[in-house]
Amino acid sequence: MVFSTAVLDTVDELCHTVADLHGELTRNELVIWTAGNVSARVPGEDLMVIKPSGVSYDELAADKMVVTDLHGELVHGNLAPSSDTAAHAYVYQHMPEVGGVVHTHSTYATAWAARGEPIPCVLTMIADEFGGEIPVGPFAMIGDDSIGRGIVETLRGSRSPAVLMRNHGPFTVGPDARAAVKAAVMVEDVARTVHIARQLGDPKPLDQKDIDRLHERYRNVYGQQEIR
Amino acid sequence: MVFSTAVLDTVDELCHTVADLHGELTRNELVIWTAGNVSARVPGEDLMVIKPSGVSYDELAADKMVVTDLHGELVHGNLAPSSDTAAHAYVYQHMPEVGGVVHTHSTYATAWAARGEPIPCVLTMIADEFGGEIPVGPFAMIGDDSIGRGIVETLRGSRSPAVLMRNHGPFTVGPDARAAVKAAVMVEDVARTVHIARQLGDPKPLDQKDIDRLHERYRNVYGQQEIR
Amino acid sequence: MVFSTAVLDTVDELCHTVADLHGELTRNELVIWTAGNVSARVPGEDLMVIKPSGVSYDELAADKMVVTDLHGELVHGNLAPSSDTAAHAYVYQHMPEVGGVVHTHSTYATAWAARGEPIPCVLTMIADEFGGEIPVGPFAMIGDDSIGRGIVETLRGSRSPAVLMRNHGPFTVGPDARAAVKAAVMVEDVARTVHIARQLGDPKPLDQKDIDRLHERYRNVYGQQEIR
Amino acid sequence: MVFSTAVLDTVDELCHTVADLHGELTRNELVIWTAGNVSARVPGEDLMVIKPSGVSYDELAADKMVVTDLHGELVHGNLAPSSDTAAHAYVYQHMPEVGGVVHTHSTYATAWAARGEPIPCVLTMIADEFGGEIPVGPFAMIGDDSIGRGIVETLRGSRSPAVLMRNHGPFTVGPDARAAVKAAVMVEDVARTVHIARQLGDPKPLDQKDIDRLHERYRNVYGQQEIR
Numbered sequence: 001m002v003f004s005t006a007v008l009d010t011v012d013e014l015c016h017t018v019a020d021l022h023g024e025l026t027r028n029e030l031v032i033w034t035a036g037n038v039s040a041r042v043p044g045e046d047l048m049v050i051k052p053s054g055v056s057y058d059e060l061a062a063d064k065m066v067v068t069d070l071h072g073e074l075v076h077g078n079l080a081p082s083s084d085t086a087a088h089a090y091v092y093q094h095m096p097e098v099g100g101v102v103h104t105h106s107t108y109a110t111a112w113a114a115r116g117e118p119i120p121c122v123l124t125m126i127a128d129e130f131g132g133e134i135p136v137g138p139f140a141m142i143g144d145d146s147i148g149r150g151i152v153e154t155l156r157g158s159r160s161p162a163v164l165m166r167n168h169g170p171f172t173v174g175p176d177a178r179a180a181v182k183a184a185v186m187v188e189d190v191a192r193t194v195h196i197a198r199q200l201g202d203p204k205p206l207d208q209k210d211i212d213r214l215h216e217r218y219r220n221v222y223g224q225q226e227i228r
Numbered sequence: 229m230v231f232s233t234a235v236l237d238t239v240d241e242l243c244h245t246v247a248d249l250h251g252e253l254t255r256n257e258l259v260i261w262t263a264g265n266v267s268a269r270v271p272g273e274d275l276m277v278i279k280p281s282g283v284s285y286d287e288l289a290a291d292k293m294v295v296t297d298l299h300g301e302l303v304h305g306n307l308a309p310s311s312d313t314a315a316h317a318y319v320y321q322h323m324p325e326v327g328g329v330v331h332t333h334s335t336y337a338t339a340w341a342a343r344g345e346p347i348p349c350v351l352t353m354i355a356d357e358f359g360g361e362i363p364v365g366p367f368a369m370i371g372d373d374s375i376g377r378g379i380v381e382t383l384r385g386s387r388s389p390a391v392l393m394r395n396h397g398p399f400t401v402g403p404d405a406r407a408a409v410k411a412a413v414m415v416e417d418v419a420r421t422v423h424i425a426r427q428l429g430d431p432k433p434l435d436q437k438d439i440d441r442l443h444e445r446y447r448n449v450y451g452q453q454e455i456r
Numbered sequence: 457m458v459f460s461t462a463v464l465d466t467v468d469e470l471c472h473t474v475a476d477l478h479g480e481l482t483r484n485e486l487v488i489w490t491a492g493n494v495s496a497r498v499p500g501e502d503l504m505v506i507k508p509s510g511v512s513y514d515e516l517a518a519d520k521m522v523v524t525d526l527h528g529e530l531v532h533g534n535l536a537p538s539s540d541t542a543a544h545a546y547v548y549q550h551m552p553e554v555g556g557v558v559h560t561h562s563t564y565a566t567a568w569a570a571r572g573e574p575i576p577c578v579l580t581m582i583a584d585e586f587g588g589e590i591p592v593g594p595f596a597m598i599g600d601d602s603i604g605r606g607i608v609e610t611l612r613g614s615r616s617p618a619v620l621m622r623n624h625g626p627f628t629v630g631p632d633a634r635a636a637v638k639a640a641v642m643v644e645d646v647a648r649t650v651h652i653a654r655q656l657g658d659p660k661p662l663d664q665k666d667i668d669r670l671h672e673r674y675r676n677v678y679g680q681q682e683i684r
Numbered sequence: 685m686v687f688s689t690a691v692l693d694t695v696d697e698l699c700h701t702v703a704d705l706h707g708e709l710t711r712n713e714l715v716i717w718t719a720g721n722v723s724a725r726v727p728g729e730d731l732m733v734i735k736p737s738g739v740s741y742d743e744l745a746a747d748k749m750v751v752t753d754l755h756g757e758l759v760h761g762n763l764a765p766s767s768d769t770a771a772h773a774y775v776y777q778h779m780p781e782v783g784g785v786v787h788t789h790s791t792y793a794t795a796w797a798a799r800g801e802p803i804p805c806v807l808t809m810i811a812d813e814f815g816g817e818i819p820v821g822p823f824a825m826i827g828d829d830s831i832g833r834g835i836v837e838t839l840r841g842s843r844s845p846a847v848l849m850r851n852h853g854p855f856t857v858g859p860d861a862r863a864a865v866k867a868a869v870m871v872e873d874v875a876r877t878v879h880i881a882r883q884l885g886d887p888k889p890l891d892q893k894d895i896d897r898l899h900e901r902y903r904n905v906y907g908q909q910e911i912r
Contacts, residue, residue, distance in 0.1 A: 001570060027500070028260065030485060032642070032645050033638055033641055033642065035581065045290050064538050092358065093320065105579075105581055105649070107645070107648055107649050107652060108577065110649050110653075111649050111650075111652040111653035111655075111656075114578050114579055114649065114650065114653035114659035114660065115653050115657045115658065115659055115660065116660050117656075117657065121344050122394055122395060123333075123338065123342055123396070123397075124370060124395055124396045124397075125263065125333055125396075125397075139660075139662075139666075141666065141669065141670070142580060142670065142673065143673060152610065159511075166660065167578060167579055167580055167659070167660055167662055168579070168580045168581075169579075169580075169581075178296055181303040182261055186260070186261065189260050189333075189335070192335055193333070193335050193338050193339050193342065194339075194342065194405075195338060195652065195655070195656065196335060196423065197338075197339035197342035197343050198656055199339075199423070199427060199655060199656070200339075200343065200423065200426055200427070201343045201345065202343065202394070203342035203343055204343065204344050204367075204394065204395055206367075206395055210367075210369065211420075212368070214370065217371060219372065238909055256716065350798050351789075351794065351798055351851055351853075352826060352851055352852045352853075352854070353719065353789055353852075353853075390833060410717055413716050413717055414716070414717065417716050417789070417791070421789070421791050421794050421795050421798065422798065423797075424791060424792060424795040424879065425794075425795035425796075425798035425799050427795075427879070427883060428795075428799065428801075428879065428882055428883070429799045429801065430799065431799055431851070432797035432798065432799065432800050432823075432850065432851055434823075434851055438823075438825065441825065442825070442826065445826065445827060488712065488869050488870070488873050489866055489869055489870065491809065549844055551705060559807055561807075561873075561877070563873070563876055563877050563880060566807065566877050566881075567877050567878075567880040567881035567883075567884075568881075570806050570807055570877065570878065570881035570887035570888065571881050571884065571885045571886065571887055571888065572888050573884075573885065595888075595890075595894075597894065597897065597898070598808060598898065598901065599901060622888065623806060623808055623887070623888055623890055624807070624808045625807075625808075625809075639871075651880065651883070651884065654884055655883060655884070
């Protein structure tokens with residue numbers, strides 16, 4: 001496939017970004033061995049940048065990343081794309097607002113997924129980032145559209161950028177790859193905290209109107225929007 | 229705002245101290261992403277130094293810190309102050325003995341906070357540092373005085389430098405920022421140990437007179453006061 | 457013992473590989489102090505390369521590795537071989553398809569072993585890597601053939617490359633030492649995730665036919681086989 | 685106090701050893717802030733080398749270590765000795781076979797101590813290193829002989845080099861400081877593993893004769909005694 005210079009520059013930059021963001025997965029202890037992946041949509045193109053399959057995180061430099069179309073077919077790069085490529089591609093095809101997708105098997109989020117139980121919204125941090133409970137998606141086989149379909153159908157009815165795929169693990173989305181990685185870090189953190197809270201009793205529920213106010217405020221005033 | 233040279237030197241030193249102390253939060257695994265903050269009172273002034281909002285811990289050098297008055301209004305620095313600034317400011321206004329404030333969402337302390345349950349004083353380390361059980365503060369919305377008020381009202385009736393804000397996480401105070409960070413490290417450590425003890429039975433309670441003796445001794449003879 | 461130059465080269469390379477792989481044990485927090493070991497079969501010879509006994513992981517360079525025959529007798533090297541050498545040797549003698557063996561006392565896998573309970577196949581990752589539940593082997597004394605016999609008898613009836621030796625800890629095997637280390641990392645990860653899932657209820661079981669399809673796919677299409 | 689050159693050399697070497705061994709406490713996550721300490725007996729003298737009080741682990745170089753007599757009185761160094769010095773000194777006075785003492789508040793061992801419950805011998809690793817269950821010592825106030833007395837009385841009736849002091853934390857001993865640190869690492873590891881095993885059922889007990897055989901073998905043939 002021949003890219004224009006502008007697309008080539010964007011792809012090159014995204015390869016660096018995506019390679020670096022895999023470092024956040026290991027640093028935040030969300031993945032072991034090669035079991036997790038980050039992708040980014042190439043804006044304005046029907047393309048995505050994703051991790052190659054079965055390559056260890058130490059070797060994941062920008063030049064190892066691969067580019068596929070939104071059917072998961074390799075268009076650039078020397079390695080086979082991640083075995084989760086079909087799921088990422090399906091999400092980009094059906095959720096145009098999504099610019100980044102992350103998949104891990106992080107321990108606590110996967111434990112909720114193994115029970116098929118959503119994470120209840122009992123912390124201000126969950127209201128902030130997820131806007132309510134974190135939902136469970138269906139059990140789906142790896143390799144075809146099933147996982148992608150399950151992700152999209154579950155996230156459409158939710159404010160959450162994270163879905164716990166049953167017996168499998170979390171997928172997260174965001175406007176860009178960094179936001180999707182942030183959601184992957186946060187979903188494991190709240191999965192762990194609520195798990196631990198539940199071990200010795202029942203967390204106090206939050207009122208729906210408090211959840212709404214917290215989520216609204218977080219989306220609008222948190223960070224450096226105001227004066228940067 | 230124009231500072232005198234002496235105040236400028238103090239502010240500059242506190243910016244370095246506060247930036248460095250954020251490193252203790254990550255090192256002790258009390259925070260993820262940007263979710264935690266340290267502040268220090270500028271002694272003798274109605275000012276405080278605090279972390280900017282939504283900036284990652286890796287980028288937190290001294291020159292990123294911001295200075296606000298004790299109503300949380302920015303008086304120095306280029307970035308928006310932490311979204312928890314109002315809470316820190318309220319504490320400095322109403323607790324003149326406090327020189328440092330820390331807020332985290334550390335896992336085990338937040339789990340007790342989610343259940344609204346104080347941490348009982350069943351370890352010598354808790355008697356030493358907290359002088360009794362670690363209390364729970366009210367649920368409060370982020371962004372106005374509510375959190376600050378909840379912290380101050382709860383800590384006034386307690387020897388503890390830590391309060392578990394309901395469904396939210398711990399806030400700690402100290403005579404300076406380093407002491408508040410130490411309390412943040414300790415509250416997570418004892419929250420974890422007592423949680424784990426409770427999972428398989430009931431920890432033995434300590435006698436009130438033993439708690440008093442341990443706390444007294446710790447405040448007076450521990451460390452290097454004697455010969456340094 | 458006198459080796460041909462070709463064997464000497466192979467042994468030398470395996471000493472480096474095995475020394476490096478011990479680094480994965482510490483990095484993945486599978487071992488403390490000196491309590492874990494990796495070995496590799498010397499292909500085509502009745503020999504294996506293994507860690508010396510009681511040497512700390514920091515000092516484990518290639519030149520510390522030792523070579524034994526498949527009765528566990530030292531044939532090359534200056535240090536006593538690992539106290540688990542007899543078990544490794546027995547596995548190589550009786551499972552010709554095995555090229556690497558790993559033993560750890562990793563926390564969660566050992567906890568299942570202490571209860572004598574197999575890890576149920578309730579995650580896609582377990583179906584992928586282990587092809588079903590991870591079995592428990594008998595209690596066996598350290599130092600003679602008993603452990604090796606227990607490993608071989610248990611693994612023969614299973615697709616799993618890992619066995620949980622009762623009251624002791626996991627042993628894993630693979631076509632080479634790296635694959636055995638991967639299995640050691642994965643068995644701890646799934647032991648932890650399923651433990652945590654079970655703490656708050658029952659994980660959903662996977663259908664046998666889904667397990668079979670996942671395992672089949674993983675063995676055939678995962679990684680870089682296709683285009684590398 | 686004036687030391688002979690030979691004693692001075694020994695003291696100097698022990699200061700380096702003890703300072704380095706504190707690095708093992710942080711590396712194995714047994715301590716936070718300043719809450720743990722290692723000491724070593726000066727062989728043939730009524731002296732010991734110990735950590736100063738309230739100094740952070742980063743600053744713990746050899747020249748910060750202090751020397752006390754076996755009543756805990758400072759005889760060399762510029763800093764106040766650890767607040768646990770009296771306990772260490774009492775152990776050296778009453779257990780001439782002990783050359784090193786370690787105290788931590790490591791999480792899982794302290795959790796068993798909070799419940800006042802010994803750790804049962806249900807793993808080969810416990811039989812190896814501890815020779816049976818790991819016993820609980822009495823509740824004792826910090827600062828005088830009470831802790832030391834509790835340690836000595838408890839360890840005298842046991843093969844274990846570790847005692848869990850009630851509501852406080854573990855103390856471990858060994859023929860030298862490194863062996864005591866090893867026991868501190870091992871007691872936390874087995875405290876954690878048995879805790880986790882117990883969360884989902886009852887670990888299988890080991891037979892007393894198997895415990896005896898394992899302990900005997902471990903003390904006699906493990907490590908590099910044979911050929912080094």
